[in-house]
Amino acid sequence: MIVDKQSADPSLRPIVNDPVDDSRTVAVVPRTEATSDGLLSGSPGRDVAEKGLREAITRGTIAPGHRLVEAELSEQYGVTRNSARLALDALAAEGLVERIPNRGARVRTVSTAEAVEIMECRMVLDGLLSAKAAELADDDQVARLLGNRELMRRAVAERELLRYSELIQNHHALVREAARHPIASELVQRLAAQIVRHQFQLSLRPGRAEQSLAELERVVDAIVARDPAAADAAAREHLGGVIAAVREEALV
Amino acid sequence: MIVDKQSADPSLRPIVNDPVDDSRTVAVVPRTEATSDGLLSGSPGRDVAEKGLREAITRGTIAPGHRLVEAELSEQYGVTRNSARLALDALAAEGLVERIPNRGARVRTVSTAEAVEIMECRMVLDGLLSAKAAELADDDQVARLLGNRELMRRAVAERELLRYSELIQNHHALVREAARHPIASELVQRLAAQIVRHQFQLSLRPGRAEQSLAELERVVDAIVARDPAAADAAAREHLGGVIAAVREEALV
DNA sequence: GGCGCCATGATTGTTGACAAACAATCCGCC
DNA sequence: GGCGGATTGTTTGTCAACAATCATGGCGCC
Structure with a gap:
C-alpha cells in the first residue's frame, strides 16, 4: 500500500529554489589544519x-x-x-x-572482455550523442567541431600521437556539449574513465591513428550535415573499429 | 500500486513555512528484527x-x-x-x-525531460542487449522467450495490465540473461530503476499495451531468427514508441 | 616432516560523542 | 510596525576510539 502524504509540503526546510548555492561548493579552503x-x-x-x-x-x-x-x-x-x-x-x-x-x-582491473563490453556500451551511447549533436548543435559548436577536425588532421599528419589523443577527447567533449544530453554524457564519461588504460595502449598501435581519424571525420561530416542517422552510424562504426582492434590486441 | 501525486508537486509550490509537516512520517517498515x-x-x-x-x-x-x-x-x-x-x-x-x-x-524526482533522456539511453542499450541475445541465446533461453511471449499475448488479450507489466519485466530479464553482457545489463537496470514511476504511469494508458506487445513480439521474432540487426532495430523501435508516448503524456 | 590449531598483527568496520551549517525564531531598535 | 542581527533548534558532517575480521606464523601433535 502506498502512502501519499504529498498533500503536505515535504520540506521542513526548503531545499528547492536555492539560487545561490555555490557558496558551499567553492570557497573550500579548509581550516588548514584541525588535528x-x-x-x-x-x-x-x-x-x-x-x-x-x-x-x-x-x-x-x-x-x-x-x-x-x-x-x-x-x-x-x-x-x-x-x-x-x-x-x-x-x-x-x-x-x-x-x-x-x-x-x-x-x-579495479578491467579484463579485456570487460573492456570490450564497456566499449560496446560506449559505442551505442556515443551513437546516441552524435545523433543528438547532429540534431541540436548550434553554429558555434559546429564551427568548433570543424576546427578540432582540422587540428586532428594535422596531429595525425605530423605523427603527434599524444596530441591526437587529446584532440579525440576534445572531439568527444564537443559532441557531448552539442548533444545537450546530460544523462548519456555522464554515463559515457564514467565508462570512459574505466578503460583509459586500454584505450591509451591501443592508441599507440601503428596505423591506428589514421583509421581512427578517417572514422571520426565521417562523424563530424554527418553532424555538420545535420544528419542524425549518419552521425549515429559513423560513431558506431568508429567505436566498432576500436573494439575490433582491442580484440586483436588481446590475441597478441 | 502507485498513488499519483503529481498534482501536488512539491517543487512547484511556493516555499511557505509549513509548520505542520506530517509528510515525513512514512509508513514503511520492515524492521526485520532486532538485537x-x-x-x-x-x-x-x-x-x-x-x-x-x-x-x-x-x-x-x-x-x-x-x-x-x-x-x-x-x-x-x-x-x-x-x-x-x-x-x-x-x-x-x-x-x-x-x-x-x-x-x-x-x-529524487526525475523530470519528464530527464525521463526521456533516460529512456533514450535505455533504448540504445536495450538494442545492444537484444542484438547480443539474438547472437548468443541458447535453445533453452529462446524457448523461454517464446513462452513469455505467449503469456504476454494472453495477458494483453485479457486486459491484465498489471500482469502484462510484470511479463515485460520478465522479457527484459530473459534478454539480459541471454545477452551475457553484465555491463550493459547493470546500466539498463540502474536506469530503469530511476523511472519506474513514469513507466508505470504510462502502462495504464489505453491502447498502450497493444502497441507495446506488437513491438516486443518483433524483438522476440528477431532473436529467435538469430538476426542481431533486426533485434536491435526492433528493440529501439519499441522504446522509441514508449518515448513518444511519454512526450505526449507530458503535454496532457 | 606434514597438518591442524591457536596466538598475533594488520586492516577494515562501527560507534557514540562532538562540531558545523543552516533555517527559523526572537528581540531590541528605529 | 517593520527590520537587522544574534539566538535557538534541528539536521548533517566529522572524529578518534573501539570492535570485528582476516591472514600469517609459530607450536604441538600425529
Whole structure:
C-alpha cells in the first residue's frame, strides 16, 4: 500500500529554489589544519582524497590491482581515515575501485572482455550523442567541431600521437556539449574513465591513428550535415573499429 | 500500486513555512528484527537500510521529493544513523536519491525531460542487449522467450495490465540473461530503476499495451531468427514508441 | 616432516560523542 | 510596525576510539 502524504509540503526546510548555492561548493579552503599533525579534515578531506585518487587511477599513476589501504591513503592525502574511506566508497560506486568486504580495496582491473563490453556500451551511447549533436548543435559548436577536425588532421599528419589523443577527447567533449544530453554524457564519461588504460595502449598501435581519424571525420561530416542517422552510424562504426582492434590486441 | 501525486508537486509550490509537516512520517517498515537493544548494527545495518529504502523508493511507497532524514531512517529501519547515512550515499550514487551538502537528502524526482533522456539511453542499450541475445541465446533461453511471449499475448488479450507489466519485466530479464553482457545489463537496470514511476504511469494508458506487445513480439521474432540487426532495430523501435508516448503524456 | 590449531598483527568496520551549517525564531531598535 | 542581527533548534558532517575480521606464523601433535 502506498502512502501519499504529498498533500503536505515535504520540506521542513526548503531545499528547492536555492539560487545561490555555490557558496558551499567553492570557497573550500579548509581550516588548514584541525588535528595536531596537520591533517586536512572534514568535507574537503573527502573531496581531496576522492579527486586525488581518481586522478591517480585514471592517469595510471597507480596500477590496476594495487591495494588501497585506508590508513596509507589517509596519510598520503593528509585526510582522516574516514575521509579516505568515504572516497573509496565513492570511487567503488563509479567502478574505478574494487572493494571486498573486510578485505580492503584495490584499483579495479578491467579484463579485456570487460573492456570490450564497456566499449560496446560506449559505442551505442556515443551513437546516441552524435545523433543528438547532429540534431541540436548550434553554429558555434559546429564551427568548433570543424576546427578540432582540422587540428586532428594535422596531429595525425605530423605523427603527434599524444596530441591526437587529446584532440579525440576534445572531439568527444564537443559532441557531448552539442548533444545537450546530460544523462548519456555522464554515463559515457564514467565508462570512459574505466578503460583509459586500454584505450591509451591501443592508441599507440601503428596505423591506428589514421583509421581512427578517417572514422571520426565521417562523424563530424554527418553532424555538420545535420544528419542524425549518419552521425549515429559513423560513431558506431568508429567505436566498432576500436573494439575490433582491442580484440586483436588481446590475441597478441 | 502507485498513488499519483503529481498534482501536488512539491517543487512547484511556493516555499511557505509549513509548520505542520506530517509528510515525513512514512509508513514503511520492515524492521526485520532486532538485537537486544533493538538496533541492527553495522554492515548488515547498512544493507538492510539500503535494500529497504531502495525497495520503498522504486515501489513508490515513498514519493519523489520526500525528505529522507538520517535520524528518522535510522529509527524506521532499526539501524544506526551511520548505516542510514551510508545507505543514502549508496542510493545517491545510483541516482535514486538526491543529496545536497549540509542540507539533507530527498527522493529524487526525475523530470519528464530527464525521463526521456533516460529512456533514450535505455533504448540504445536495450538494442545492444537484444542484438547480443539474438547472437548468443541458447535453445533453452529462446524457448523461454517464446513462452513469455505467449503469456504476454494472453495477458494483453485479457486486459491484465498489471500482469502484462510484470511479463515485460520478465522479457527484459530473459534478454539480459541471454545477452551475457553484465555491463550493459547493470546500466539498463540502474536506469530503469530511476523511472519506474513514469513507466508505470504510462502502462495504464489505453491502447498502450497493444502497441507495446506488437513491438516486443518483433524483438522476440528477431532473436529467435538469430538476426542481431533486426533485434536491435526492433528493440529501439519499441522504446522509441514508449518515448513518444511519454512526450505526449507530458503535454496532457 | 606434514597438518591442524591457536596466538598475533594488520586492516577494515562501527560507534557514540562532538562540531558545523543552516533555517527559523526572537528581540531590541528605529 | 517593520527590520537587522544574534539566538535557538534541528539536521548533517566529522572524529578518534573501539570492535570485528582476516591472514600469517609459530607450536604441538600425529
